[in-house]
Amino acid sequence: MGCKQTKVIPFKQTSAEEALTGKINCPHELYYAKFQRRSGLLCPRRGGVVPRGKAPRRLEQIPVRCFYTAERRRQKADLFRLDRLVEQVQRKQLDREIKHKAVKDEKKRRQFLKKMRAEHQLQMREEKLKKVEEERAAKRKKPVTK
Structure with a gap:
């Protein structure tokens, strides 16, 4: 079996738009989405869709939550x-x-x-x-x- 501390629960991250429109009830996701919109990482009109290709420079320095290289x-x-x-x-x-x-x-x-x-x-x-x-x-x- 294994103890609860060693079991890893996968982190299901929803998009910022889903959190802002109220489709998700998690306060952490909502806070993260609002932070992204305030800091200019999300465009409110385009709904957060990022075109394919290289990520913008401002996004390179932002660490992905719960992930380390x-x-x-x-x-x-x-x-x-x-x-x-x-x-x-x-x-x-x-x-x-x-x-x-x-x-x-x-x-x-x-x-x-x-x-x-x-x-x-x-x-x-x-x-x-x-x-x-x-x-x-x-x-x-x-x-x-x-």
Whole structure:
């Protein structure tokens, strides 16, 4: 089968004259036809009939709706690929920066813990030294009685 997004519905475009005379109810077609008439692309008297042969110069630059040339499709595909590549590189760089920051934070945390442990051990040693000094001082003051 296939999902709805991949199914292509052919675009049935009516002539501008049909849209202007009310034979079509699509507002987009009516707008497009009025735009053509305003911009001078349609002659109101001749009913939009273009003689065979080369198209007028003013029509060459107007893109056909919902249609891209093969070159334009390639350009759009290349641009899309480039955007995706740039986005991927930026995402990788951001991930790298986040990991680097996490490593630095962890290193700082470990250094802080190491420093706190060292300070705690130093305090414990000082307390032990004080106790030992107090015990020695107490032994000196006490007279030895037998």
